Amino acid sequence: MNTRILLLAVMALYVLTGCKKSSSSTNEPEKTISVIWNDVPFKTDKYLRIPYTLKTWEFIKDGFKLRSITILDNQTQAVLLKMDSAYSDPPLIYKDSILSATDLKKVPVSGYYMSIQLPIALTQVPPTKVTHRFEFKDTINNKIVVYNGPVFSPRLNETPLAISPPVKGENWSFAYLSWNAYHFNLLYILNGKLISPQRFAWDNSQTNNDFVTHTGDPKKNDSYFSYRDTLYAVLAGRVVTIQNGFPENSGDAQDAPLTTIYSYDGNFLELDIGGGFYAYYCHCIPNSFMVKPGDFVAEGAPLALLGNSGNSLQPHLHFQVTDGPDIWNSTGIPVVLKHYIKTAVYWPPWAFITPESFNNALMEGNYLVKVE
8 A cells, every 4th residue: 555644642651761872961851762552573585674663752852963873782792783874774763743644633842762673684593682772963962872771582482374375376566564664663542542554564566577457558457467457365264344435546547545544454354363453455446345244254265365455556456454343443464475486676677587486485685476
C-alpha cells in the first residue's frame, strides 16, 4: 500500500528506561531513551535483520540536533552500525502527528520515535545484547553531547512465521522490505494503544523482462502486467472479513476517493492463519473475491484478483500479517517466505542474475524473484 498518511502518536503507559548522558547537570531535567518494541529477527539473503523501535525525549525542543546513532555489541563494544549524515538509510524521526483521514483524531506527542532494522551479516555471530551511543549537537550551548544506551536483548531464540507467497510467477518485486522507512516506521495511536499495522508489510508488483511494470497507457489498469493476477492463501486459514465495493484508481492517476481510514485499503480480504495472526490482501479488484467470510481455505488456494483500489499508485498487492483482526488496530509481525528464487537486480543497472534459491528468508533490497 503506497500510504500517504503519516501518523504518529504517543503511548504514555510505556516506562522509559536506560539511556543516560555521559555528563549532566543536576539541575537538568531527566532525558531518556528506551526500546519500546523489540521484534522477532528475520533473515534475508544477506543479513539477519533485528527490528526494534526507540522512543526518545523531545530533544529538538532542547535545542539538540541528532548527529549520529552508533549501535554496538554491548559485550564487546564492537560497532554494529553507525547512522549519520553519510548513512543511506537513516530512520525517520516521528515528532508530530500528521493525519489525513477524516475519522482519526490528532493526539498530543510527548516523545520522538525511530524504528530501526539492524543488519547483521549472516556470517557474523549475532549480538546477545545491543546498546547505543547517541551524539547530539547542543545548539544553545554550542557543544557536543553524548548519551549512552539503552541496552536490549534481541529475540534470537525465536523464529518468524514462514508462509507461502501471496502471488505466483516470475519477475515479482517485493517492495519496501528491509528498510528503516515507509511501511516499517508507520506509528500511530488508536483507542489509547500505540500500534504499527504495516510494520512488516510489502508491495507486490510484476515487471516484464525489460523491468517495467506496464506497457501502453499508464492511466489504464489493463496496461499493468500484474493487474488481475490471482492472489493465494499464504497458509491454511479461515476467511474473516471481505471489504468490497470500493472503486479502482485509473492506472497511476490516484483518483479513487479516500474518505475514511479503511478506504485507504480499498477492497481487501482478511485471512485468519492461526496463532492469533491475520493476513491481509489489499487493493483487490471489486467483486473479484473467490471465497466468502467463514470459508476455510487450504494453503495456496485462490482468494481474489490483484487490483488498484484504495490508496494505490498503480495496480499492486499490499500484503501484511498482523497480531489482530482489525487491519488498522493491530501491529504487524515479521514473516519470511518458505521459498523463493532471486532472478534479477531491480535497480540501475537493472540486470538478470544467476538464479539463487532461498528458504525461510526474505530478499534484501530491490530484486525480482520467482515464486511458486
